[in-house]
Amino acid sequence: MNGYAGKTDNRAQESGRRTDIMTYALLKTIDDPAALRRLDRRQLKTLADELRAYVLESVSQTGGHLSSNLGTVELTIALHYVFNTPDDRVVWDVGxxxxxxxxxxxxxxxxxxxRQWGGISGFPRRSESEYDTFGTAHSSTSISAALGMALGARTLGEKRVSIAVIGDGAMTAGMAFEAMNNAGVYKDLPLLVVLNDNDMSISPPVGALNSHLARLMSGKFYAATKKGIERVLSVAPPVLEFAKRFEEHAKGMMVPATLFEEFGFNYIGPIDGHDLESLVPTLQNIRQRALEGGGPQFLHVVTKKGQGYKLAEADPILYHGPGKFNPAEGIRPSTKPARKTYTQVFGEWLCDMAAADPKLVAVTPAMREGSGMVEFEKRFPSRYYDVGIAEQHAVTFAGGLACEGLKPVLAIYSTFLQRGYDQLIHDVALQNLPVVFALDRAGLVGADGATHAGAYDIAFLRCIPNMMVMTPADENECRQLLTTAYQQDCPTAVRYPRGAGTGVATGAALTALPVGKGEMRRTGGARAGQRVAFLAFGSMLHPALGAAEALDASVANMRFVKPLDEELVKKLASEHDYLVTVEEGCVMGGAGSAVLEALAAAGIAMPVLQLGLPDRFVDHGDPAFLLSQCGLDAKGIEQSVRERFNLAQPAVATRAA
Structure with a gap:
């Protein structure tokens, strides 16, 4: 079964297909880490087999992250087996x-x-469990949080170990090194950083000899001997310096230790992260050393994404975040004709524009697949820059490219641009550099929940001088507005939602739209005193059109948040009794606020209803359900309008724009 290991009970028949059901005899006895710590160490391998199978079975039924979780089974068991969680704090980077x-x-x-409505989160969440010591979902925060916890415990006079588990990708972010630089000052702090290195194969140093050396370097004898030698040699500083340099050179021949030790950490590893016989005693030595004042420790473990499920091992990217699938068959391509996603629209546009303009360069902060840039990298490798998980650097780097006359396009999730906000203002907008920000995942994002929702970009972008902000309503308009943005000589942002569009065909031409101009999509015919006009931004155009049918309202597709089509706003205000702004973003400071500001500047006072995301973090769940919960589906929009303006009955007559 492609590595789907463990004892099974082949009883089930579902749709004529055999389904292997795991009994999970040992796993079912573990309801908390205290029960895990009561196991004999020889039972841990069996537990790992059952736990891996349970992860595979669970994710195949709900969707979620798979490859990364299959790779951390043994490490998770070892951490909870050795450390006294939750008293000892474990912080999972990204999560x-x-x-x-x-x-x-x-x-x-x-x-x-x-990842379903009312269910548990796909990331650690403090409100969900005392074992989730810090809420995560964005990368590279774990070392800072664990350091804060370690120093907090010291301030309170409590003795515990704080552990940050961080991946090799997350270690590329400057925040991780800022935290390590800070942590290295505290020479006796009980802090452990576990580098979960799952991007490299298990190289020759990760074997029996290296596991032995890791256990040796993490033990008391090594630490005591090292300190004793330092005391003896301290009377002869040149000899001591020579000894230190020799030790660093010897370590560097086997492991990449020098960098981390320069930060003040004791480096141990690399060791096989799937070998419990190495993990458990090494972690036991580290815990004891940390509690005895040994200072910050750094353990380098090598794991394999998709471990134990051969299909995921072979293609960890495909199995990174799959939907529901049958583990026995693996992920099968859908036979249904799929509508293009906005990410695909962007990827196609990027390649087409690059073919038309040799000055185009593309930048991503480690989101090549997620942002739809795989084909671009293949076709234009010399113009493709993946800067790692470093959003701040990505923004300023793009600004530097623009200074040299290039046309950088930075593809970044809306929620991740938040991390580069100072750079956006200081390094790009202040200098009026022509960087195109392609903001994927704008609005709600479904199962990933509040941590990944792009709820705030309209509000935080439109207040920045020189910025231009665009909100396409469908796939073809997305392509057109990307072209429009690219042609500007100022910083621009095009925000588009996650997932498939409405099914509108995209043209082949690279056609721009008039800057700062919206369009009328429907003209209502309601009687005087009930004339309603919707000002729809981006993805909310189609729900607004649905509500307008029931209300016989007018609908404007605004397209631009900044510059706002103020003439269209004033025209709608003069011809209607009520205005309704609709956006898939936060209401406070959003596009609706821009409309209110325009009306106030024109001296127009009239009833305006602002609809958008509520002033709370919207939880994970089905995207359509979440929109309905926020009142942003057609029915919810209609109901809000009727209640706000006391419109009892829908109008019947309509006429096309």
């Missing part, structure tokens, strides 16, 4: 690899609700 952690900390029976 998309924390499913085994959730299963072992009392949420096994809730995995069927993973």
């Amino acid at each position: 998309h690899q924390s499913y085994p952690h959730k299963i072992l900390t009392g949420r096994r029976d809730r995995m069927h609700s993973l």
Whole structure:
């Protein structure tokens, strides 16, 4: 079964297909880490097999992150087996690899609700469990948080170890190194950073000899001997300096230790992150050393994404965040004709524009697949820049490219642009540099929830001088507005939602739209005193059109938040009794606020209803359901308008724009 290992009970018949059902005899006895710590160490391998199978079965039924979680099974078991969690704090960087952690900390029976409305989150969440010591979902925050916890415990006079588990990708962010630089000052702090290195193969140093050396370097004898030698040699500083340099050179021949030790950490590893016989004793030595004042420790473990499920091992990217699938068959391509996603529209536009203009360069902060740039990298490798998980650097780097006369396009999720906000203002907008920000995942994002929702970009972008902000309503308009943005000599942003569009065909031409101009999509015919006009921004155009049919209202597709089509706003205000702004973003400071400001500047006072995302973090769930919960589907929009303006009955007659 493609590595779907463990004892099974082949009883089920579903749709004529055999389904292997795991009995999970040992896993079912583990309701918290205390129960795990009561196991004999020889039982841990069996537990790992069952836990890996349970992760695979669970994710195949709900969708979610798979490859990364299959790769952290043994590491998760070892951490909870050795450390006294939750008293010892474990912080999972990003947290998309924390499913085994959730299963072992009392949420096994809730995995069927993973990333669904009312269910458990796909990331650590403090309100969900005392074992989720810090909420995560964006990368590279774990070391800072764990350091804060370690120093907090010291301030309170409490003795515990704080552990940050961070991936090799997250270690590319400056924030991780800022935290390590800070942590290295505290020479006796009980802090452990575990580098989960899952991007490299298990190289020759990761074997029996290196595991032995890791256990040796993490033990008391090594630490005591090292300190003793330093005391003896301290009377002869040149000899001591020579000894230190020799030790660093010897370590550097086997492991990439020098960098981390320069930060003040004791480096141990790399060791096989799937070998419990190496992990457990090494972590036991580290914990004891940390509690005895050994200072910050750095353990380098090498794991494999998709471990134990051969299909995921072979293609960890495909199995990074799959939907529902049959583990026995693997992910099968859909036979249904799929509508283009906005990400695909962007990817196609990027390649077409690059072919038309040799000055186009594309930048991504480690989101090549997610942002639709795979084909661009293949076709234009010399004009493709992946800067790693470093959004601040990505923004300023793009500004530097623009200074040299190039036309940088920075593809970035809306929620991740938040991390480069100072750079956006200071390094790009202040200098009026022509950088195109292609903002994917604008609005709600479904199962990933509040941490990944692009709810704030309209509000935080439109207040910046020199910025231009565009909101396409469909796939073809997205292509057109990307072209429009590219032609400007100022910073621009085009925000588009996650997932498929409405099915509108995209043209082949690179056609721009008039800057700062919206369009009328429907003209209502309601009687005087009930004339309603919708000012729809981006993805909300189609729900607004649906509501307008019931209300016989007018609908404007605004397209631009900045510059706003003020003439169209004033025209609609003069011809209607009520205005309704609709956007898939926060109401406060959003596009609706821009309309109110325009009306106030023109001296126009009239009733305006602002509809958008509420002033709360919207949880994970089905995207359509979430929109309905926020009142942003056609029915919800109609109901809000009727209640706000006391419109009892829908009008009947309509006429096309």
